[in-house]
Amino acid sequence: MIVTVTPNPSVDRALDVDTLEVGEVNRAHTTHVHAGGKGINVARALVRHGLDAVAVVPSGGPDGARLTALMAEQGVPAVPVPVTGDTRTNITLQERDGTTTKINAPGPRLSAAEVDALLEAVDAQLAGAPRAVVAAGSLPAGAGDDFFVRLADVAGRHGVPLLLDTSGAPLGQAVRAGGLALVKPNEDELAEMVGRDLVTVGDVVAAAREVIALGTREVLVSLGAHGALLVGAGEPVWAGGPALVPLSTVGAGDSTLAGFLAADGTAADRLRTAVAWGRAAVLLPGTEVPGPDDVDVDQVRVVLDPDPHLATKEL
Numbered sequence: 406m407i408v409t410v411t412p413n414p415s416v417d418r419a420l421d422v423d424t425l426e427v428g429e430v431n432r433a434h435t436t437h438v439h440a441g442g443k444g445i446n447v448a449r450a451l452v453r454h455g456l457d458a459v460a461v462v463p464s465g466g467p468d469g470a471r472l473t474a475l476m477a478e479q480g481v482p483a484v485p486v487p488v489t490g491d492t493r494t495n496i497t498l499q500e501r502d503g504t505t506t507k508i509n510a511p512g513p514r515l516s517a518a519e520v521d522a523l524l525e526a527v528d529a530q531l532a533g534a535p536r537a538v539v540a541a542g543s544l545p546a547g548a549g550d551d552f553f554v555r556l557a558d559v560a561g562r563h564g565v566p567l568l569l570d571t572s573g574a575p576l577g578q579a580v581r582a583g584g585l586a587l588v589k590p591n592e593d594e595l596a597e598m599v600g601r602d603l604v605t606v607g608d609v610v611a612a613a614r615e616v617i618a619l620g621t622r623e624v625l626v627s628l629g630a631h632g633a634l635l636v637g638a639g640e641p642v643w644a645g646g647p648a649l650v651p652l653s654t655v656g657a658g659d660s661t662l663a664g665f666l667a668a669d670g671t672a673a674d675r676l677r678t679a680v681a682w683g684r685a686a687v688l689l690p691g692t693e694v695p696g697p698d699d700v701d702v703d704q705v706r707v708v709l710d711p712d713p714h715l716a717t718k719e720l
């Protein structure tokens with residue numbers, strides 16, 4: 406069982422347009438609606454592969470009800486924590502050439518009592534001794550930048566590994582507090598965390614090692630079209646595949662993390678599966694997550710200890 410926590414979930418609405426004309430009336434030809442938010446997407450991808458997952462989410466107003474209904478439709482077990490504010494809707498504008506424009510709403514402000522209730526709901530799930538807990542996405546106002554530090558305390562008390570995918574100050578605080586099993590920044594998020602540009606593989610590996618030195622076991626850095634790097638105690642590993650034209654990149658990082666959790670074996674095996682799931686996600690519309698038939702592990706190439714001088718854009 407994997408428990409996921411999404412402090413700021415969303416109903417994801419994707420509108421497909423041929424070409425987006427900024428400042429004009431654009432007419433979409435298709436819309437896709439999915440239960441969204443990073444932790445929910447991880448749970449959805451795991452469930453589509455027949456694995457056990459449960460998603461803990463604050464839920465409020467009509468869109469909160471819609472969110473939990475969408476999860477139920479997809480057979481994703483949810484633990485909704487009632488909140489007074491309205492759950493947000495996030496918009497994706499998807500162009501035919503693969504260009505993705507996303508507008509994420511701020512989401513409702515949570516009261517201190519609602520934040521405590523969310524942490525208590527996670528605490529109750531962790532009492533069942535799941536294999537891991539994944540916390541992912543941005544924080545709503547009111548949660549406090551130390552929310553993931555508090556969550557790490559809860560996970561630590563239960564001895565459950567915590568995997569974190571977030572950004573900005575909440576990521577920085579959690580990394581500095583230590584005790585994380587894994588963080589999954591993309592290249593920009595890692596660069597922001599260490600406060601410098603990352604150009605080469607060596608730059609990314611050095612930044613990941615700084616994170617590890619602060620008390621995180623592994624760093625999975627997703628590099629968009631250029632695959633992903635896994636840095637842990639051993640030698641770094643890169644995985645990626647042939648170029649493809651994305652249908653929607655939304656949630657690709659979440660499917661990557663789900664694939665990583667689903668896989669067994671060496672670091673290379675787990676990274677290969679993670680990248681295969683991420684690649685499969687970008688070939689699906691909106692925030693659709695891949696199932697077993699979508700994933701092609703054989704297309705993914707793995708390189709142990711990649712050349713540190715290579716620019717990540719050349720991978």
Ligand SMILES: Nc1ncnc2c1ncn2[C@@H]1O[C@H](COP(=O)(O)OP(=O)(O)OP(=O)(O)O)[C@@H](O)[C@H]1O
Nearest residue numbers: 591627628629630632633655656657658659683684
């Ligand atoms: N354009 C692309 N072509 C091929 N693979 C891609 C592309 N974009 C993403 N991927 C795959 O998906 C993985 C995750 O992508 P990315 O690094 O963009 O994650 P992210 O920024 O966390 O995304 P999100 O926040 O939308 O989930 C990559 O490691 C890669 O395997």
Ligand SMILES: O=P(O)(O)OC[C@@]1(O)O[C@H](CO)[C@@H](O)[C@@H]1O
Nearest residue numbers: 441442443495509542543655656
């Ligand atoms: O605003 P956040 O929490 O950073 O990101 C939310 C979000 O963009 O992330 C998911 C894709 O990873 C989407 O389902 C969702 O709309």
